[in-house]
Amino acid sequence: MTARAEAGAQADASADAPVDGAPRAVSGAGRRFFSRLMPRSLLARNILLLIVLIAVSEACSLIVLLHYVQRPRVERAAAVFGAYITTLDTVLSATPRESRDALVARLDARADVPPDALDQPPTNPLEFYRTHELGIFLDTLHRYLPAGSDVRWEPERARGAPQHMWLRVHIADTPYWIALMLPEEAQGGRLVSALLLALGLGVLAALTGFVIQRHLNRPLQHLADAARRVSEGDAPAPLPLDGPTEIAQVSAAFNQMTQALQHAEATRAVMLAGISHDIRTPLTKLRLAMAMAGAPRDEAFTHASESYLDQIDTILQQFMDYAGSGEREATQAGDLNGLVSQLAADFAGLGHDFELSLADLPPVAFRPISMMRLLMNLMQNAIKYGRSGFAVRTWRDARAVYVAVGDRGSGLTAAELEALKAPFQRGKNAHSGTSGTGLGLAIVERIARLHGGTLQFHPRDGGGLEVWVVLPQ
The missing domain is CATH 1.10.287.130 (Signal transduction histidine kinase, dimerisation/phosphotransfer (DHp) domain)
Known part of the structure; x- marks a missing residue:
């Protein structure tokens, strides 16, 4: 009975594990996605943070401005305008019929609304502030208009021209349409100035933050350059x-x-x-x-x-x-092929011939004595452990210059080749007649890193091993 209960408890725990692990997996994926989106440099991160803060601040300021400043002003203007229309409609309704025609002509009133008049103000996403204020004005105005009145919007005749609206009033108890200019509070003109000012201040704050951050990053850049020189x-x-x-x-x-x-x-x-x-x-x-x-x-x-x-x-x-x-040792531009040829001639005088395949190389910046030590160690290792098929070749691509020293010795695995970079390591193909400390490739790898390069091992076509020295241009 107890064993059955323990088995059930374990099943329940295993069933619950994915549920508990799912949020952690989602959270880890979210963090990785967020880290990929974030820029790597501190300057870019701080500038991005500054821009986000300014954008959020500007958005909050705009919401406060629209809701707590502009909205009451527009509603108050709509109430006043509605009261004015109510009074005007009352006065015009009491006009004697014999005076109606003269008054209609004086007010340029029309029996029918113009065919291009709109029921609602046009919307423009680029001018959201106008649409927002016009909508508030319209909603408030309808609450204050007298019975039987209506509103139509006249399309904008020209960019920046004053907007008009058509209102239905009663002249001598007969409905007519008259055109009235839209109040300034509903046109959003002042809000445009406020928005432009806020945008200008935001840009100024971002530029100021950028200058300050650059000033703070300059000592860090000097520190990085000094650390690189020390290395x-x-x-x-x-x-x-x-x-x-x-x-x-x-x-x-x-x-x-x-x-x-x-x-x-x-x-x-x-x-x-x-x-x-x-x-x-x-x-x-x-x-x-x-x-x-x-x-x-x-x-x-x-x-x-x-x-x-x-x-x-x-x-x-x-x-x-x-x-x-x-x-x-000081770095100087030199002929890498010339150094390879000189060392190959020296080894040929000792009875060890290296086949050379040298491409046309530009002047390469290197430390002459250190580079000679690097190439000599590689060529000596080829003689000690390879025994035959000695060759040196050079070539280049858009990013680096390559020197490869090869032999026909027995191959080693990738793990064994990487282990040879560590001090005091010798390969299994090192025969008992050789002497040394196992520092040869460690010296080569250290000199390669000193030149900003790398040491790589590659199998050679036809058997054997090639050691590549990759030097950046």
């Missing part, structure tokens, strides 16, 4: 501390961070120089001692020791390269 290895000038207090505090914190980074960089440079000197000095002395050792001499032991010393020196150089990575 590229430059030492930007200290940011100014004027402006709003909050932005000044951010600028002061950034200046302190930059000084700390510069101090750390100086300390690192001294430490690297010390390590290089203190380790390579005893290594040099050891080489010299082994070379000057007299007989008897174990040639196999001497050869192995020299090999170990070479490996230590190579590992030390890789650590130095990874720690340095050329941030302090």
